[in-house]
Amino acid sequence: MSQTVDRALSILPLLAEGPAGLGQVADRLGVHKSTALRLLRTLHEHGLVHRQSDQRYRLGARLFALAQEAMENLDVREVAHPHLARLNERCGHTVHLAVYEEGEVLYIDKVESRYPVRMYSRIGKPVALTVAAVAKLLLADLPEPERRAVAERLDYPLYTARSTPDAPAFLRELAKVREQGWATDLGGHEESINCVAAPVRGADGRVVAAMSVSAPNVVVTADELLTLLPQVRRTADDISDEYSGRTSAPAKPEAKDTVRP
Template structure:
């Protein structure tokens, strides 16, 4: 890499921490002030740095505009799909990717299981909010006030005896999901189907999507599916790192060593 480019790139994290003077930048880069000034002037000319009235520099508007444009044009489905395929290959189970849109959680990608018994789900179809594991992962990331408002305005259909019965129970379950970093649907939507979900974190440290593994109980019981939790979390982490541009996914959950099904 060009030495000048490398030095210019090293300036950006310095300015991200707050406005910095010429001397601070030069000291951080271990260069003469004249070199630091040349680099800062170049960044300023292109909008990546801004010189304040007090002589200190901060990040420029052009950098924020580029970041916003990149995030807006980044399709999490495109990033995630190879990882979904690989998880399906490793487990044989159905893999889904879901997004939260308004008051709906919608499947946006799916890789079918390899066994004859298939899960009936379709890309573009909303999932049942109060029982689906992907919905719990996505809704658990909402700010508390939004979680409570949502819990109070939605219905709680009894799909099975294990379906979430009311708003209070739903909020308790979302709190547990926030704490442990993953969610389950163990017969809450269909008695014969188990599902395990983990969050995919975006560039800003918020949950951008949820991915899940699903299997009929005749293929994998609850314990068998929960054994795959570490693999699911690692896959979600990998998608998050790719989606965030190669950096570590901030606040990525850690799978517990001995998971237990949620009540």
């Protein structure tokens, strides 16, 4: 990288800490004030920094506008897919990615199981809102009034004996999911299918998507599938970090993950 470009880019994280004067910028870069001033003027011309009335510099509005535009144009599926594929390679089970749009939760990506017995699901297909693990995560993140309104207008078909029976039970389940940060569907939609899911979060901490691992009982039991939850959560965290532009956090020790069906 050009030394000039490198120095100019080094100014931005400095100003992210707060406004700084010319001398502070020069000292941080290890350059003469005239060099720092030249770099600041160039960044100012492009709207990336702003000179305040007290002669200190701060990040410019153009930088925030560019960041917002980049986030709006970022495809969470494109970011997530390599992570989903790697998880599928490790565990062998079906991996899904879903989003909440206009009152429905839709699958937007799927990596097929490597086993002969597979789930019937397809990209673009709505999921069963009252039982699907990905739906629970996405709806649990809604503001409380909206969450309650959604729960009260839903129907509650009894797909199996483990299906959610009514709105009060669903709201209790969403509260639990919201607190623990993950969700399951253990035979709630189909007796023979179990699923564990984790949220993908944007830069503001809100849930923008949910990913899951699903498998039939003939391949693994519900208890065996639950042991994959730490991997699922780490994968979701990695997607969140990349989608939000954050650096990856250290992996959490599996021993600290406590899971109960």
